[in-house]
Amino acid sequence: MEEKLTLFKNRKRFGIEKNIDIIFKNTALVLSSFVAIILLGIILVVFFQSFESFSRYGLKFLVTSEWNPVKDEYGAFTAIYGTLVTSFLSLLITIPLGVGTAIFITEDFVPKVFREIIGSFVELLAAIPSVVLGLWAIFVMEPSFRAFFVFLHNFFGWIPLFSTEPTGRNSFLAILILVVMLLPIVTSISRDSLNQVPKKLRNAAYGIGASRWKTIFSVILPAALSGIMAGVLLALGRAMGETMAVTMIIGNSNAFSWSLLSPGYTISSMLANQFGEADGSQVSSLFYAAFVLMILSLVVNIFAQWLVKKFSLKY
Amino acid sequence: MNSLYYQKRLSRNIGDKFFTSLSVICALIAILPLIFLVTYILIKGGSQITPELFTLEPNPPGDDLDAGGINPALIGTLIITTIASIIAIPVGVGGGIYLAEYSKGGVFSRFIRFGVNVLAGVPSIIAGVFIYALVVSTKILFGSMYSGLAGGMALSILMLPTVIKTTDEGLKLVPNELRYASLGVGASMYTTILKVTLPSAFRSIATGVVLGIARAAGETAPLIFTALFSYYYITGFGDLFYEMGSLAVLIYNFALEPYDAQNKLAWAASFILVLSILSVNIFSRVLAAFTEKTKRV
Numbered sequence: 001m002e003e004k005l006t007l008f009k010n011r012k013r014f015g016i017e018k019n020i021d022i023i024f025k026n027t028a029l030v031l032s033s034f035v036a037i038i039l040l041g042i043i044l045v046v047f048f049q050s051f052e053s054f055s056r057y058g059l060k061f062l063v064t065s066e067w068n069p070v071k072d073e074y075g076a077f078t079a080i081y082g083t084l085v086t087s088f089l090s091l092l093i094t095i096p097l098g099v100g101t102a103i104f105i106t107e108d109f110v111p112k113v114f115r116e117i118i119g120s121f122v123e124l125l126a127a128i129p130s131v132v133l134g135l136w137a138i139f140v141m142e143p144s145f146r147a148f149f150v151f152l153h154n155f156f157g158w159i160p161l162f163s164t165e166p167t168g169r170n171s172f173l174a175i176l177i178l179v180v181m182l183l184p185i186v187t188s189i190s191r192d193s194l195n196q197v198p199k200k201l202r203n204a205a206y207g208i209g210a211s212r213w214k215t216i217f218s219v220i221l222p223a224a225l226s227g228i229m230a231g232v233l234l235a236l237g238r239a240m241g242e243t244m245a246v247t248m249i250i251g252n253s254n255a256f257s258w259s260l261l262s263p264g265y266t267i268s269s270m271l272a273n274q275f276g277e278a279d280g281s282q283v284s285s286l287f288y289a290a291f292v293l294m295i296l297s298l299v300v301n302i303f304a305q306w307l308v309k310k311f312s313l314k315y
Numbered sequence: 316m317n318s319l320y321y322q323k324r325l326s327r328n329i330g331d332k333f334f335t336s337l338s339v340i341c342a343l344i345a346i347l348p349l350i351f352l353v354t355y356i357l358i359k360g361g362s363q364i365t366p367e368l369f370t371l372e373p374n375p376p377g378d379d380l381d382a383g384g385i386n387p388a389l390i391g392t393l394i395i396t397t398i399a400s401i402i403a404i405p406v407g408v409g410g411g412i413y414l415a416e417y418s419k420g421g422v423f424s425r426f427i428r429f430g431v432n433v434l435a436g437v438p439s440i441i442a443g444v445f446i447y448a449l450v451v452s453t454k455i456l457f458g459s460m461y462s463g464l465a466g467g468m469a470l471s472i473l474m475l476p477t478v479i480k481t482t483d484e485g486l487k488l489v490p491n492e493l494r495y496a497s498l499g500v501g502a503s504m505y506t507t508i509l510k511v512t513l514p515s516a517f518r519s520i521a522t523g524v525v526l527g528i529a530r531a532a533g534e535t536a537p538l539i540f541t542a543l544f545s546y547y548y549i550t551g552f553g554d555l556f557y558e559m560g561s562l563a564v565l566i567y568n569f570a571l572e573p574y575d576a577q578n579k580l581a582w583a584a585s586f587i588l589v590l591s592i593l594s595v596n597i598f599s600r601v602l603a604a605f606t607e608k609t610k611r612v
Contacts, residue, residue, distance in 0.1 A: 017503055024505035025417055031409030032418075035430045035479065038472060042437065042445045049448050100341025109335060118346060120600060125349050127526075127596045128356075129533025131563050132585045135570045136352055139578070180352070183345055211327045213334040234436070241438020243536035244563075248570060268440045268536070275447065275540045283452075290444045294437065301436035305429065 043294065050288035053281060061288055065256045069278075074285035076267065078256045080292060083266040086171060086246065087239035090178035095232060097179070098186030103216060105187075106194040119191060126184035134248030137177045142169060142249065145176070149261055164259040169251035171264035177245045182235040189234065193227025194220060226311030233304035237297045243268040267293040353589075360586025363579050373546055373565070373580060382569075382576035385584050388560040390549045391463060392588075395542060395561055396532045398467025403474035404524060411482025411520075416508055428483075435476035442472040443537035451541055456556060463559030466542025470531045477530070481523025485516035518606060522599045529595040533588055535563035544568055562588045 053061065057074060064075025101122070105115045149166035156162045197220050205215040221228075251263025252273050267289050278286055322328060371384030410427070418424030446469040451460050489512045497507040513520075543558040544565065562584045569581035 021503045021505050024508075025413075028409045028413035028417060031406050032411075032413040032424075032427050032479070034406050035410060035427055035434055035475065038475070039430050039434050039437075041449075042441060042472075045445055045448045046441070097341050097345050100338045101345040104338040104342040107338070109339065118342065121346065122349070124593060124596055125353070127530065127533075127592050128353070128589060129535065129563060129592065131533070131535040131566045131570075132356060132589055133352075135566055135581055135585055136356060138570055140355060180348065183349075187345065211331050213331045214327065216334075237436045237438075241436075241440065243438065243440040244567060248567065268438060271440050271444060272536060272539055275444065276543070287444065287448070290441060294441050297436060297438055297441075298433065301433055304436075305432055 046287055046291045046294060050284055050291045053284035053288040054291075056281070057285075057288075061285070062292065065254065067254045069280075069282045072281055074282070074288075076270070076285075076289045076292065078254050079265045079267045079270045079289060081256070082171065082250070082264040083240050083268070083293065083296070085260075086174050086178060086250070086264070086266060087236055089260075090175045090182060090239055091232065091236055093175070093179045094182040094186050094235065098183050099190050099228060101183075101187045102190035102194055105191050107212070107216075119188070122184050122187050125180075126188070129244075130181060130242060131244040131248070133177055133180060134245035137173060137245060137249040138169075141176065142173055145173065153261055160258040161260050164257060164262040166261040167263075169249050169263055170261050171250055172260040174246045174250040174264065174266070175260070177249055178239050178242060181242060181245065182239055185235045185238060186228075186231055189231025190224070190228045193224040193231070196227065197223045226307060229311075230304045230308045233300055233307065237300040237304070240266075240300065241268060241293065241297050243272050247272045353593075356582075356585055356589050360582045360584075360589070363583035364586060368580075368583055372548055373560075373569075373577075375546060376569070376572045376574055376577050382574075382580045385562065385565060385580060385587075387545060387548055388562045388565040388584065389587070391542070391545070391560040392532055392562045394549065394555070395463050395466045395470060395538070395559060396528055398464060398555075399470035399474055399531055400524075400528055402468065402471035403478050403527075406471075407475050407478025407524075408482050408520070411479045411486065412508060412513070414479070414483045415486035416504075416512065431476045431479050431483075434472070435480070437472075438536075439473055439534055440536040442469045443539065443541050445469070445472070446537070446541045459556035461541065461543040461558045462556045463542050464555050466538045466559060466561070469537035469541045470534060473534060473537060474527045474531045477527035478524055481527070482516075482520050485519035485523065486512055488519065489516050518602075522603060525595060526599060529592045533563055533592055535561075535567050538564050539567065 053074065061075050062080060063077050064073075065077040066073040066075045067078075068074070101118075105119050108115075146166065149170070149172065152162045153164070153166055201219050201223060202215055205219045210218070246266055247269035250266065250269055252265060252269055253263035254265055254270075255262075257264070271286055271290055271293075274282065275286055368384045368386075369389065370386055372387055373385060374381060374383040414424055414427060418427075446465055450456060450465045450468060451462075454460055456462060456464055493511050493515060494507055497511045498504075502510070538561055542561060542564070545558045545560045549559065566581045566584050566588070569577040569584075572578065
């Protein structure tokens with residue numbers, strides 16, 4: 001009995017080891033909270049730096065497009081409009097292309113080897129840096145689309161979107177390069193969610209006599225919709241924050257125009273262009289614009305995450 | 316009797332054909348420009364590669380026919396990405412360990428996982444703006460403003476979510492039996508993590524981290540007003556506190572120059588950047604496929 005008790009007492013760990021264990025756990029805890037600290041830090045720092053501009057211009061900043069460092073007049077409407085227009089229009093082109101490609105990859109139109117090669121190729125493209133895409137856009141895309149833009153202007157010039165004479169870099173090119181960047185995201189996420197739809201749903205649809213595309217439209221796509229939507233929203237967030245390729249090809253002009261064939265601006269390209277040389281209240285105004293961009297992308301991202309949680313597949 | 320055979324004229328079959336060809340067209344429209352893009356970058360950039368490229372400084376833009384090389388930018392990219400890794404990997408792996416091994420799915424861990432996803436979605440230029448406000452404009456790093464160190468810090472913010480996520484997910488894939496066995500023979504929690512779970516998740520974590528580093532190496536937006544750019548050789552440790560060039564910023568700056576020589580340098584830098592990023596990606600993919608196959612056997 002006595003012997004057993006001492007044995008029991010000795011089963012305690014050594015003090016040092018115990019302390020190491022506790023230190024290890026707390027270090028990991030502190031390191032994981034860094035994420036929250038950085039995130040809150042970004043929001044707070046950008047907000048406080050933009051405070052001067054915010055208190056001076058208020059919400060007027062969002063709806064005027066004067067940007068004049070000499071007169072100290074700032075308004076980011078052109079950039080905000082540019083950000084929204086380029087990202088939404090590029091998404092409008094990307095969604096059918098990306099989902100169509102994803103369906104092509106998940107259906108058995110061609111042997112599996114080809115589909116896997118195409119799938120991984122598309123994913124590899126997501127790894128190409130955006131600055132390289134910008135370089136490509138400047139030297140290859142812009143010259144080869146010039147004739148197309150002239151055609152658009154000549155025949156559809158009465159539509160406000162094509163109302164200006166095309167002169168080199170413009171918003172339309174920015175939209176096209178965004179399509180190239182978003183396509184891998186939308187395709188790979190759509191492919192993943194299409195693959196997750198259980199096989200028995202497809203078999204059931206085939207069993208009651210549905211054709212292949214009837215099955216895709218009425219069974220598979222609705223079942224995968226939440227995942228596809230989340231991918232689309234992620235792509236939207238990416239499009240709004242995308243900087244380099246857009247900055248290099250959009251032409252960077254703060255003059256507001258409805259036309260896609262005239263040079264434009266986005267918030268991120270404004271930041272990339274002006275931040276290095278700005279001083280005084282211009283810096284604060286740029287921080288204000290950055291804050292707007294951050295809020296936009298935060299809202300889109302949080303909504304995407306909520307969507308995934310709320311409507312994730314329940315099979 | 317006839318109705319048992321496939322009938323081409325049926326509207327459902329015509330519709331099916333139509334949509335099938337539509338999806339093939341989608342795939343072609345999506346893939347062909349992308350193939351064109353990659354081959355163009357590789358051919359156009361590859362034709363600019365010379366030995367001097369790796370050893371010389373770039374000449375300042377002007378009418379010079381000879382643009383020089385990209386040595387400072389190449390070394391700069393290596394240094395800045397290394398700084399970013401030194402910051403992001405310990406923090407990320409530590410945070411991932413907490414999420415996967417210690418947290419019990421409570422409010423805190425759910426908030427952190429949510430934060431990781433949100434941080435991953437923060438536009439890369441915002442990371443640059445943040446470091447500019449925190450480090451560059453305050454001159455907090457021993458009075459230096461634009462510096463390679465600041466650039467590395469900005470990149471580390473972009474790497475952090477990737478590292479945490481891959482660590483978290485890699486550790487979650489380790490079977491619980493391993494943990495029970497280790498704890499059962501009397502190992503403490505930290506020994507279990509360091510000696511058992513981390514090593515068995517090592518490959519998946521390493522793959523994710525390497526892909527994260529490759530992605531960070533191509534990021535430009537966070538660097539254009541933190542590390543800025545430099546034309547000069549990196550000679551010593553002290554250069555960390557001054558403006559530092561990088562391949563990505565070199566491409567951006569020189570693509571916008573009106574001179575042909577600088578544009579060619581941008582293409583050459585793109586070639587090196589794209590080739591290294593793609594080969595890291597392909598290598599890790601092949602490695603992952605290979606290990607999966609051996610596991611099944």
